[in-house]
Amino acid sequence: MSHEGGARTVRPWLAAALAALGVAEALITVVGVLVTGLSFAAARDSFLISNATIGTVCALCGGLIAAYRPRNALGWLLLGVAVAQTATAAVTPWLARAIVAGDPRAVTWTATVYSAAWPWAVGLFLPLALLVFPDGRLPGRARWLLVPVVANGVAQVLAFSADPYPLAPVAGFAPGQVAPAWSVLAIRGVDVGVPAAITNAVLAATYLAGVVTLVVRYRRGDERTRQQVLWPLLAAVVVVVVIAGTRAVWSVAAPGTGFPVISTLAVALVPVAITIAVLRYRLLDIRLLWSRAVTYLVLTAALVATYVAVVEVVTRLLGPADGLASSVAATVVVAAAFNPFRVRLQRRVDTLFYGDRSDPVRAVASVTEHLATGADRPRDVLPAVCQALRLPWAALAVDGEPAGEAGARPALVEVFPLRHAGRTVGELRVGVRSGQARLDPSDRAVLELMALPIGVALHADTLSAAVQRSRQEIVAAREEERRRLRRDLHDGLASVLTGVAFQADTVVTLADADDRTRIAELGEDIRSGVTGALADVRRLINELHPSALHELGLVEAVRRHAQRLTRGDPAPLAFALVQDADGEVGELPAAVEVAAYRILVEALTNVARHARATRAEVDIRCTDGELVVGVRDDGPGDGAGWTAGVGLASMRERAEELGGLLCAAPTPTGGRVEARLPLARVAA
Structure with a gap:
C-alpha cells in the first residue's frame, strides 16, 4: 500500500477518534459537575459551560469536515479546538474542588491542565483556521504569518499559566479568598504583566489579519469563494454584536457585576458557519441572511442605545424620581424613529448584497450609460448587468446561439426575451444566486426593464453586422463579376482580335503575291471573327446594363x-x-x-x-x-x-x-x- 493510500485510510479513523475524544471530554465535564456539586453560577462564570459547548460543537463540525474533506486543514484545526476547549472544561470542577479542599498536588495538576489547554484553541487553532479558510491553505502572501502565530500560541499558554488565580471570575475564588493555584508551567517571581499585554496585542493583530485575509479572499475570489467567506463573516458579526451588546446592557442593568460570561456561547456559531461554508455553502441564500441579520442587529443596537440615551437625558433633566416620564419619552422616540431608520438601513444593506434592485431607475441607468459610453458591442454590457444586481452570471443569445457572457454560469438560469419593435431579437440569460431557487420578483422587474435598452442595442448590432456582411458580399460579387468579365474578354474578344491581327498580316503578304482567291477567303474569316467579337461585346454590354433600357x-x-x-x-x-x-x-x-x-x-x-x-x-x-x-x-x-x-x-x-x-x-x-x-x- 502506498503512503497516500495509507493516509486516506488512516485519516477518517483519526478524525473520528479526535471527535470522539472531544465529545468524551464534554461528557466527563458533565460527570465532574454532578460529582463535585459545582453550582450553575460557578460553572457559568468559570467558562465551563462555554468551553464545553464550544468544544463539543467544534468536535462535531471538525469531524464532519475532516471526514469529507480530509485534505482541508480546517477540519483538523477545529478538532484541535475541540480537544483543547473541552479539556479545560473537564478539569474545571476538579480544580474548584481541589482549591476548596486545599489539596496542593491536585491543585497543581488541575491548574496546569486548565491554564495550558484552552489557550491553544484561542491563541493558535482559531487564528490559523481564519487564515486558511476556506480551502485549508495559507495564501502565498500570508505564509510568513505562520511563524509568529505559532510562537504567539506558545506565549499565550505561558502567559495564562502564570496566572495564580485562574478561577478569579467565580464568586469565592478571587485573590485573597483562596490560596494561589500555580501551574507547573508558571514562572514564579517574574512580572509577566508586560509580556502578557504584548502577547494579547499580537493575538488581536492575528485575528485582525485573519479577518483581513477573509475580506481579501472575498474581493478577489470567484462566486463560490465569496459565498463561502460570507458564512464565517456573518457568524463573526453576530458573535461580536451579541457579546458587545450583552456587555453594554449588563453594564447598565447591573453595573459593577462584571462581564456576562454566558454570552461567549455565541462563539459556537463560528465552527457551524465554517462547516456549512466548506460542505454546503449553497444551503441557504447567505446574502439574504446577511441582509436580514445585519439589518436587525444594527437596528436593535441602535434602538437600545437610543433608548438608554433618552432615558439618561430625561433622568438628568427631570431627576431620578420621574422614571415613568423618562421611559415614556424613550419609548416615543424609539417608536417614531424605528420604521424610517429600518427602511433606510435595509436599503443600504440590500444594496451591498443585491445591488440596485430596489432602485430600478438607477440600475437601468447604469446599464444604459455603459451602453452609451463604454460598450462597443451589446455583450460588453453584461459585466454591468452582473454588477448592478450582484448576479453570478449573465449572457446574450441570438437565434439560440451564444453571443457573449460574463461571470461563472451557475446551476439555475433564467431567461428574459429581448424585443425590438414587437419582434424578439435575442435573449438575456442570467444566473440565479447561490442559495436561491429562483430570482426575486424585484430582480425580475429590474431585468425586464434592462431588457429594453439591451434589446435595442442588440438589434442595432445585428443590423450593423448584416450591413457589414452585405458589404462583404457586394465586394465579393463585384470582384467575381470582374473576374468573369476578364475571363470572357480574354477568352473571347482578345483571342478573336489576335486572330484577326494574324489574318490581316497574312492578307498583306498575299496582297504582295496577288493571290486574290486566298485574300477573299481570309476577308470572309476576318468578317466572321469581327462579327462574333461584336456580338460578344454587345452581350457583355447588355449584361452590364440592358441596351434596351438605354x-x-x-x-x-x-x-x-x-x-x-x-x-x-x-x-x-x-x-x-x-x-x-x-x-x-x-x-x-x-x-x-x-x-x-x-x-x-x-x-x-x-x-x-x-x-x-x-x-x-x-x-x-x-x-x-x-x-x-x-x-x-x-x-x-x-x-x-x-x-x-x-x-x-x-x-x-x-x-x-x-x-x-x-x-x-x-x-x-x-x-x-x-x-x-x-x-x-x-x-x-
Missing part, C-alpha cells in the same frame, strides 16, 4: 420583350400593359430601372413557361416615393409553378438589395408578382 426606356423595353414572348407558334399568350406609364414614370435611378426590368422580364418569362395562362398584364407606376411593378396572369391559380426556385429567389434578392419588397403568389384568378422599389433611398 435605347427605349423601361416601359418600351418591357413591351418589346413581351412582344417577343408572344410571337411563338402557336402564340397562346396575349400581352397587355395595364397602365401605359409613358410620361408618368420619368427618369429613374439606374439601379431601380435595371432591377425593375430584370424582375418584369423574369416574371413574364415564368408566365410564358409555367403559368398555362392566355393573358398577362404588366403594371408599371410610381406612387408615394416607390416604383411599383407587377405582372398578373389568368392561369389556373392552383399553385403549380410557384415552387421557390432560382427565378423567384433572384427577383426577391433584386428587390431586397434596394430595400424593397417582392410578393409572388398564386391568386384565385391566376398568379401575381409585385415588387415595390423605393426611389428616395436609392437616389440618396
Whole structure:
C-alpha cells in the first residue's frame, strides 16, 4: 500500500477518534459537575459551560469536515479546538474542588491542565483556521504569518499559566479568598504583566489579519469563494454584536457585576458557519441572511442605545424620581424613529448584497450609460448587468446561439426575451444566486426593464453586422463579376482580335503575291471573327446594363420583350400593359430601372413557361416615393409553378438589395408578382 493510500485510510479513523475524544471530554465535564456539586453560577462564570459547548460543537463540525474533506486543514484545526476547549472544561470542577479542599498536588495538576489547554484553541487553532479558510491553505502572501502565530500560541499558554488565580471570575475564588493555584508551567517571581499585554496585542493583530485575509479572499475570489467567506463573516458579526451588546446592557442593568460570561456561547456559531461554508455553502441564500441579520442587529443596537440615551437625558433633566416620564419619552422616540431608520438601513444593506434592485431607475441607468459610453458591442454590457444586481452570471443569445457572457454560469438560469419593435431579437440569460431557487420578483422587474435598452442595442448590432456582411458580399460579387468579365474578354474578344491581327498580316503578304482567291477567303474569316467579337461585346454590354433600357426606356423595353414572348407558334399568350406609364414614370435611378426590368422580364418569362395562362398584364407606376411593378396572369391559380426556385429567389434578392419588397403568389384568378422599389433611398 502506498503512503497516500495509507493516509486516506488512516485519516477518517483519526478524525473520528479526535471527535470522539472531544465529545468524551464534554461528557466527563458533565460527570465532574454532578460529582463535585459545582453550582450553575460557578460553572457559568468559570467558562465551563462555554468551553464545553464550544468544544463539543467544534468536535462535531471538525469531524464532519475532516471526514469529507480530509485534505482541508480546517477540519483538523477545529478538532484541535475541540480537544483543547473541552479539556479545560473537564478539569474545571476538579480544580474548584481541589482549591476548596486545599489539596496542593491536585491543585497543581488541575491548574496546569486548565491554564495550558484552552489557550491553544484561542491563541493558535482559531487564528490559523481564519487564515486558511476556506480551502485549508495559507495564501502565498500570508505564509510568513505562520511563524509568529505559532510562537504567539506558545506565549499565550505561558502567559495564562502564570496566572495564580485562574478561577478569579467565580464568586469565592478571587485573590485573597483562596490560596494561589500555580501551574507547573508558571514562572514564579517574574512580572509577566508586560509580556502578557504584548502577547494579547499580537493575538488581536492575528485575528485582525485573519479577518483581513477573509475580506481579501472575498474581493478577489470567484462566486463560490465569496459565498463561502460570507458564512464565517456573518457568524463573526453576530458573535461580536451579541457579546458587545450583552456587555453594554449588563453594564447598565447591573453595573459593577462584571462581564456576562454566558454570552461567549455565541462563539459556537463560528465552527457551524465554517462547516456549512466548506460542505454546503449553497444551503441557504447567505446574502439574504446577511441582509436580514445585519439589518436587525444594527437596528436593535441602535434602538437600545437610543433608548438608554433618552432615558439618561430625561433622568438628568427631570431627576431620578420621574422614571415613568423618562421611559415614556424613550419609548416615543424609539417608536417614531424605528420604521424610517429600518427602511433606510435595509436599503443600504440590500444594496451591498443585491445591488440596485430596489432602485430600478438607477440600475437601468447604469446599464444604459455603459451602453452609451463604454460598450462597443451589446455583450460588453453584461459585466454591468452582473454588477448592478450582484448576479453570478449573465449572457446574450441570438437565434439560440451564444453571443457573449460574463461571470461563472451557475446551476439555475433564467431567461428574459429581448424585443425590438414587437419582434424578439435575442435573449438575456442570467444566473440565479447561490442559495436561491429562483430570482426575486424585484430582480425580475429590474431585468425586464434592462431588457429594453439591451434589446435595442442588440438589434442595432445585428443590423450593423448584416450591413457589414452585405458589404462583404457586394465586394465579393463585384470582384467575381470582374473576374468573369476578364475571363470572357480574354477568352473571347482578345483571342478573336489576335486572330484577326494574324489574318490581316497574312492578307498583306498575299496582297504582295496577288493571290486574290486566298485574300477573299481570309476577308470572309476576318468578317466572321469581327462579327462574333461584336456580338460578344454587345452581350457583355447588355449584361452590364440592358441596351434596351438605354435605347427605349423601361416601359418600351418591357413591351418589346413581351412582344417577343408572344410571337411563338402557336402564340397562346396575349400581352397587355395595364397602365401605359409613358410620361408618368420619368427618369429613374439606374439601379431601380435595371432591377425593375430584370424582375418584369423574369416574371413574364415564368408566365410564358409555367403559368398555362392566355393573358398577362404588366403594371408599371410610381406612387408615394416607390416604383411599383407587377405582372398578373389568368392561369389556373392552383399553385403549380410557384415552387421557390432560382427565378423567384433572384427577383426577391433584386428587390431586397434596394430595400424593397417582392410578393409572388398564386391568386384565385391566376398568379401575381409585385415588387415595390423605393426611389428616395436609392437616389440618396
